[in-house]
Amino acid sequence: MNSKLLTSVACAGLTHHEANIEKLEEFRFSDEEQFLQDAREHFKGVVLLQTCNRVEIFVQGESMALENFLESKGRSGFWTLEGCKALTHLLRLACGMDSMIVGEDQIIGQLKKALTFAHEVGVCSQVLDLCINKAVHTGIEVRKRTHINNGAVSIGSAAVKLAEELLGSLEGRHxxxxGGGEMGKxxxxxxxxxxxxxxxxxxxTFETAKRLAEEIGGKAVxxxxxxxxISLSDVVISCTAAPHPVIHCEPLREIINRQRWPIEEVKKPLILIDIAQPRDIEENVSVIEGIKLFTIDDLRSVSEKNMKSRRQEALMAEAFLIEESKHFITLLNRACANETLGDLHTWAESIRIRERDKALARVNNADERIKDIFDDFSKVLMKKLLADATFAVRSCAEYGDLETADKLVLAITRGKRPCSPREDLED
Incomplete structure (x- = not known):
């Protein structure tokens, strides 16, 4: 199968692989809708994926144009991928193979949410819709075929694992x-x-906290x-979707100074784990004596252990993705034939209607039933006559040869004889 891609697809971004939490915060787009609308002026379609450890932009367009656009938005230090490399990255992303926690399932929902939002804003193209949906389908299939997500932890459960490692055990702890959103759950x-x-x-929203607390046997406050x-707790894990900090330095300093555990001879450290993006806890909290602050960057050790246990499953997934990448290219190229086929079917439809009306004019007092019969007959006939031509055009596109597909349609619709390769060279 020809690996040539007939449409321009590119992506750019910054992830936990290249950047720490500070750089990711700087790179993030706080007004997602405005960003998408601005991008749509430059690209046929755009999807923005922002999670706690990555910011990625997918476009139907050229990588150089995407790079220039992001730089105009004051962004730098990002990577870009184009064509087949961008598609392969998207597949690996959906399979959880590019995640900090290898095999995690949350990325599937995050991709779906990003696609839905792009549609709501009106910036998603047919090509990008196909790309994201294909990636999601592949991600689900990989998880069925391998054990890459067996016992897989999310960023949320990795935060719990970190707390357990720090304290030795969570038994008896408060x-x-x-945060009661997806990560909080x-x-x-x-x-x-x-x-x-x-x-x-x-x-x-207290009702959200109440529902979640009831599910797990906790207490909503x-x-x-x-x-x-906070003063009653051993560990605080914060993961809201707030665009600003919700836990501030001075109130924390006050509760620490007021002795959180007055009956204890030795103060226990308060462990704060911030897995929100942007961050929930003010950074200068870490200077307060008796407080230990951890962020997403501190979950890397959990990630490394996770990767070791899933390395063999990841290799199996990679082998499957090689084949899926070929199917991905075929699927996109097939879609690229739609415009060419649109010309063919528009031409045929105009002839069908003209000849149908001519035939009906020869029938005296044709009632609605007769008209419907003529209309149905002409549609079926047109469909059957175009079946082989449609198949040939799509086949050419699948193999990356849209030029021959265009020539076939011109030969049918305008009687233009397709040139042989030799004639093309002579011209």
Whole structure:
């Protein structure tokens, strides 16, 4: 199969592989809708994927144009991929093979959400819709064929694992989860399996916190009681979708100075784990004595252990992706024939309607039933006559030869004789 791609597809981004949390925050786009609308002026389609450890932009267009556009937005230090390399990256991404936690399942939902939002804003093209959906389908299939996600942890459960490593055990501990969204649910579910004394859940919307707390047997608390329950906790894991910090330095300093555990002779350290993007906890919190602050960057050790246990499964997935990449190119190239086929079918439809009307004019007092019969007959006849031509055009496109497909349509619609390769050279 020809590996030539007939349409321009590119992606660019910054991920946990190249950047720490500070750089990812700087690269992030706070107003996603405005960014997509601006990008749509330069590309046929655009999808923006922003998660806690990556920011990636997929476009139907050229990589150089994407690079120039991002630079005009004040972004730098990012990578770009084009054509087949961009498609392969998208497949690996959907399979969880590019994730910090190899094999994690959340990326599937994140890609679907990014695609849905692009459609809502009106910036997604047919080609990008095909790309994202194909990647999602492949990601699901890889997880069925391999054990790459067996026991796979998410960023949320990796945060729980980190807390467990730091404390030795979570048994008998008090833990506060700040945030009731998708990541908060993952954290809470991971905590529910531990033998904790108390799990507190808080969220900007109290009803959300209440629902999540009921699911895991925890206690929902009001957001305005945040610092009180921080003072009661051994670990705080924060993962809201707020665009600004929700846990600030001065209130934390105050509760630490007021002795969180007055009956203890030795102060226990308060462990804060911030897995939000942008960050939930002010960075200068780490200078407060008695507080240990950890971020997504500190989850890399969990990621490395995860990768070792899934290396063999990842190799199996890579072998499957080689074949899927070929199918991906074929699928996209087939879609590229739609415009050419549109010309063919428009031409045929105009003839069908003209000849149908001529035939009906020869029938005296044709009622609606007769008209429907003529119309159905002409449609079926046209479809059958165009079947072989449609197949030939799509086959040419699948093999990366859209030029021959165009010549075939011109030969049919305009009676233009297709040139042989020798005649092309002579011209």
């Amino acid at each position: 833990i506060l989860v700040v 993952l954290v809470a579910q991971a905590l529910a399996a531990k033998n904790l004394t108390a799990i507190y859940v808080t969220n900007r 009001m957001m305005d009681e945040l610092y009180h329950y």
